[in-house]
Structures are given as structure tokens and as C-alpha cells.
Amino acid sequence: MLLSQVFRRRSLLRSGLMGAVVLGSLATAMPTFAQADGLYGPAATDAVLGGRLNMGLLVEPPALDPFHQAADARIRVTVLMYQGLFYESPTGEAIPLLAESYTVSDDGLVYTIKLREGVKFHTGAEMTAEDVAYSYNYIRDAENGSPGAGDFAAVDDIVVIDDYTVEITLSAANASLPMTLGNKYGAVIPAGYFDDENAKNAMNVASVGTGPFKLGEFVPNSQVVLEKNPDYWEQGMPYLDGIDFSILPNSASMLVALRNNRVDLVALSRPQDVQQVQNIAGLEIERWPSLGQTAIDLGAETAPLDNLKVRQAISLAVDKQEVMQASIGDFGTVLGTVPAGLQEQWGLPLDEVPMQGPDIEAAKALMAEAGMADGFTLTLTTINGYDWMDPAAVTLREQLGEIGITVDIQRVDLGVWINNFRSKQMGFTFNDWATQPDPNLLFYRHFHKAPEGADFRNWANDSASALLDEGRATSDQAKRREIYLEFQKELADTVPTIMLFSPDHITVRNDRVHNYVQHPTGWYYGLARTYLSE
């Protein structure tokens, strides 16, 4: 998951009404999850058809190719144009999207998936099983260079049974397969699409998906224009004629554009920006829960972070609440071992999470046991452009100073950071990433020991890896939950990472925008159910 470089927050069903927590004042009731309400959000009973929505983007999608671009800024927009077989419901179920239904063999290795009929690509061609098999076979072949390839490593074979049935065979049971067939990487596109050498690039000019919107125009550094797909398979959807995304990489300008109705809707990331539009008539601010997380990563390749007691001491010295307050004020949720959006279903109850601070005495004792009673100096890496990291870094420096650790703050460019991360040389650093609503997709690649996982933090934890394998193979939800709780205990106890908080998604809309629900991933699914009054 690319660092989710933007905001996060969410809304809920209250007595059948979809309503987020509206911030009239800075009242901060914690948003909770909606019940699954079908694809993309609740259908509107009295939607007005037509009109074009102006949405602001603070971060530009580098490209609109769902197969080769991992950037979150890309995913947010492309989920409106491209569809996978399943939709990631906010509550963590995989709801059939281009699939209609599926069955799993008793050993959990063979998935037989019935496809929806009558689905058309933006090219006008009809979607069949051949297209589905082609698309997923393309993405899982690492030679094709997709960042999503790793998620499909357990897939052995994908074959066409008939026009509307595919069969996927796994080498090992994997309960998150349906979620993997979601919308983060890849999508169903016409068979043979990538045979043309220029196909990757052509996706920035014309979309070839099945989604509710098609690409009108993508002008670098300026705008992304989406048009309603007239052949869309969901009856009566979408409500809007089109969406004009204006790319405005400067939040001060974005706020001015909001005030003057140049922008109807925007997701903001900085609390100080939210405060600026707080009391403006006609603007609604809403908070939504998030699957994103901010964290401190502790790379065991960097001494003395290879010492378990030192990592535990750091964990005990950290006051997460204080760090969050300094970074984003009240616009978030302090975490234990999973992002806020997963806590209810998959998270270890916060009072059972080991090694949680602040407990300075216990931390000092561990430092002494580690032979580090006199402390040491540690470099903390932060990333330019991630606003929350600067205040968090200064706060953390104070907190760790209490147990004798001198923190040097080093700001680096995102490209530099990614390089360190990918080469497993991340040292002591802040991180900011997001997940699909599934514990296997959250943990496996990041924390399973190599070669099956990437183990970016050089944790090399055998028992935790065994639990991850077990959790992935278990489809019984209750059992699966137990396994992941066990894993989280190990994670919190041995501290390869310290999850700090989930910043809520915050959206600001003017009052002509209706029925927009922010998905906890931060992706703009909700626009498929949004309408304008006027």
C-alpha cells in the first residue's frame, strides 16, 4: 500500500439515514461503521439526475493505470472507472461486484465464480469469462510488473469454464481471495488489452473498464474529467452526468476554491484546514472512520533496535494520545494493533494490548536490562509533505528523551523513504499507510518473514509468521479472528511497529452535494451514489 498521502474520515447509518458525524462545532463523536449497505454506499430514494460535480484533489494521480500504479491518489479515482470481481464493503465483507456468486471447494483451494451477465466495457464490448481470466492472469504474472502481483502469489491457475464462469485454483487456502479480487490493483479489462505496447499509456487517454464513469480527459497538473457511463450495468446509476476533478496541490487555495463554490467537495487532511472552513454557511464538514494508520516502524537491521528490550522500552515510552493530539488534534482514533476501521471486527481489545505506554518506569527498567541505562542516540526519519509527521516527531523526541534516548529528526523526500523501505533499511521511522478491510491483506506482506512475505522491518518472527499462514488458510470467521488476535499480541509484545492513530477521513462539501459517503479506504467509491440538488 502506498503511503496514503491524504485524509481520512467517515459516516454511518442512523435509523436508515446515512449521516456522517457533522462537525458543527469541534464536537468529536467517534464515527462508527455503517452496516453494509450494498455497493458503493446507500442508493438515494429521491436522487436528482444529472449535473457535474467539481471535486478538488490535493494530490494528483501519477497515472490512471490500475495495473501498474500503486499510488493511493491513483486508486481513489480509478475505482470509479474500473471494477474487480468484488467490492470491499466498509465492514470487511467482499460483496460480489462483477461476480454474481461463488462457491469454494471443501479444501478451500478451488473458487468457482459465476459472473454477472450483460456487463459492458467502456469500449462497448461485452464482458465474458475470457476477459476475467485474461485480466487476473496478467496481473499475477510478476513479469508484467504489477505491484499487485504479490497479492496473487497463491493463485495457481485461472481457467474459463464457460462464458460466465471462471475457476480459480490456489496452491494454499486463502480466505482473503475474494477481497484480493477487489479494486485496489488491476480490474477486469478486455482480453488482450496489454498486447499493444502502448496500452499502459492509453489508460491515461481512455478508460477500458466497466465502472459507472469513464475517462473524459486527463490533463497533467490540471484536471481529471470523468463522464457518466451510459451503458453502466447498475440500473439508474450513477446519478451524476460527470465529475470534474481539479488538481490543486495547495490547501490554502483549495479552501478559497471551496468558499467560492469552485469546488463542491474535497477531502482534507490537515486539522488546521478543517478549522478554517468550520463556520462557513453552506459548507458541511464530515468525519469518517479510516483504514489508514500512522505508525512508528522499528527496523531490526538498525542497532540497537535489534534488541527486543529496547523496542519494548520505546513502545512503553510512547504516549500515543499525546502524539495524535500534537499531529491532528482530535481528528482521529488512537490505535492498538489494527487501523480504526478494523478494530471492531478484527482488533485485539485495546485493554488487552501488551507494551502500551506511557509507562516511563517500566520503560527505564527495560532500558537498564538491555544495558542501555545511559540511553543512546537514534535517528527518526520523517517524510517531506506529510504534515502530521513534523509535530509528531517533536513530540516523540520529548517522550523518548524521558528514557534517555536522544532523537535526531531527519526529513527525507518520499522517493528516498520508499527506497529505504523497499530495501529493508528503514531504521527508525514514521510510516503512513492504509489497507483493505481484511487482516490478511493488512499483515501478511508487511510482517510475514521472507520469502513469503516482505518483512520490511526485518522482524523475522517465526511464530508470528506461522499464525499469519494459519489465519490466511482459515475461512471460519470465529477461528480466524482468534488466530489474528494471537498474532496481534505477538506484534504488540515484540514491537516491529507501533501503530499510533488512524486519522479520520474528513470531507467538506457544499450543500448542493448529497449522498456522498466516504469509504474507509479513502477511495472515492461514494461518488457513484452522489447527486446534486439544483
Next chain:
Amino acid sequence: MGSYLVKRLFASLLTALLASVLVFLLVRLVPGDVVSQMMGQAGGETAENALRNFFGLDQPIYVQYANWLMQLLQGNLGTSWTRGIPVTQMLGPAFLVTLEIGLLTLLVATLVGLPLGIVAAIHEGKPLDNLIQAFNILGLSAPVFWIGLMLLVGVSTTFSWSPPLRYVSPVQSLGGNLEILALPIMSLGLLQAAAYSQFVRQNVVSALHQEYVRTAIAKGVSKRVIFFKHILRNVMIPIITFMGLILIQILGGVVIIESLFALPGLGRLLLSAIETRDYPVVQGALLIVVAAAMVVNLLVDLAYRLIDPRVRVA
């Protein structure tokens, strides 16, 4: 004149070549490449290697450079690695946006700065001069993003108006284009006008103190004649140089204003290309900036030769 031009062109080409080598190396010295950007925290080794091979990043750097240079000599700047369209297709529109900003800023700065400078010089030491100098100091010391933001917020609060976000070219709609560019041009123009007026003032003041001017005044030549016939012609040379400098400065330094006002110009394109490590676009954009600087310099030099006979002899 002909041989002079040939010499100039040759020197320019050599400079451009050196600049291209520098740019090529510098952009590759920054850690991280387009592949790690595309992969983020996902991906795996096989996929990465496949992409590096696709972009030719697995070849030695001198081979990459030679390939790029060969393409360049055929007038091909390559293809953007993130957008997949020819670099020239991206640079063209972006350059026109920035060029328009540059020329309009120059126009505003000249219309405001030149008269202010002259008036200040003529009233040297008097209250009016002090007032103009105060404006200059303010303009010289205010950062462009602050001025831009203040204008944006000020206009928004006062008139509930802010510039449209969808850029239109002057060809599509001149009115719409000027509506979008008004505030950014004012921000940049005010700033440059201050520098301009300060520069003009100094030059005119020093000209006014020249012996020949005093002689002319003593002989009873009218002030107007002295000013337009002697002084203005003498201060034109440094002023033209200064205009050239302003233009180059704008072409290379509009990133902030373009980001603030969502203008799809060269500066912003360059910035986002650096962020995504889109080497072909970075190289192409910087090459355009270097080329533009050279053209402006050449024009300045040619203007000298037209204005000042002594330069022609030299």
C-alpha cells in the same frame, strides 16, 4: 553579424550539451526511481526488475544517456514514464502557459516599474521618492507565495470571488484565460515591478549625476530633451538586460505561483515529474528552460547591438 551568430550558436549548443549531462546525472543521483514510486509499499523483485527493464533503467548510465541523446538529435524527447505520452506533447502546452505568465508579468512589471523608477529618480531624496522606495522594499522582501496567497484570500473575502480552476488557453477564450491569470500575474508582477523600479531608479539617478547632463542643463537644454535623448538611451541597455533576467527568472521559478493557482505550467510539470522521478519529462523540461534562457540572452545581446553602436564595433 553572421559570424557572431554562428559563434553564439556554437557556444549555446555546447552549454546545452553540458547542461544535459548535468541534468541527466543529477536527476539520477536522487535516491528512488520511477519504479519504486509505482510500487510504493507493494510489489516484489520480479515485478520491479521487469519494470526497470521496460524503462531501460537496468542499462549503464552512459548507455541511457547515449540513447536519450540520439533520440534528442532526432527531435524526440522520449515518452513520459508516468503519463505515457510524448514528452514534447506535455512540454508544449506547459511551456506556452509559463511563457504567457512570463510575458504578461514582464509587461505588468514594465508598465508599473519603469515609470515608478523614473519618477523616483527625478524626485531623488524627496517624499515621493521615499514613498516609491518604500514600495520597492516591500515588494523586494515579500515572498511570492505570501503575496499570491494574500491576494487570493483578500479578493476572495472582499468579492467572494476566486479564479476558475479549469485552465483555458487564450486561444480558447481570451477573457477566460485572463480571468484565471489576473491574480497570479498581479502577484508576480508587483514583485517584479518593485525590483524593476529600484533598478531603473538607480540607473537614472547615476545618469542624472553624469557630467554631460550637468553640462546640458547649464547650457539650458530642456529637461525633457535631456531625459529622452540622453538619459533614457543610456539606461536602456541595463534595463533590457534586466528584462531578460526577469523573464529567465520567471521561466525557471514559477513553480510556487503555478501550484498556488493551479496553473498547468512548466514549473509545476517539472516539480511533479521530479516527485514521480519521470526522468524524460525532467530532462525535457529543464532543457526547455535552458534553451529559453539562451534565446533570451541572445535577444538581449542583439538588442544591445541595435541600441549601442559601440557594441557593434567591439
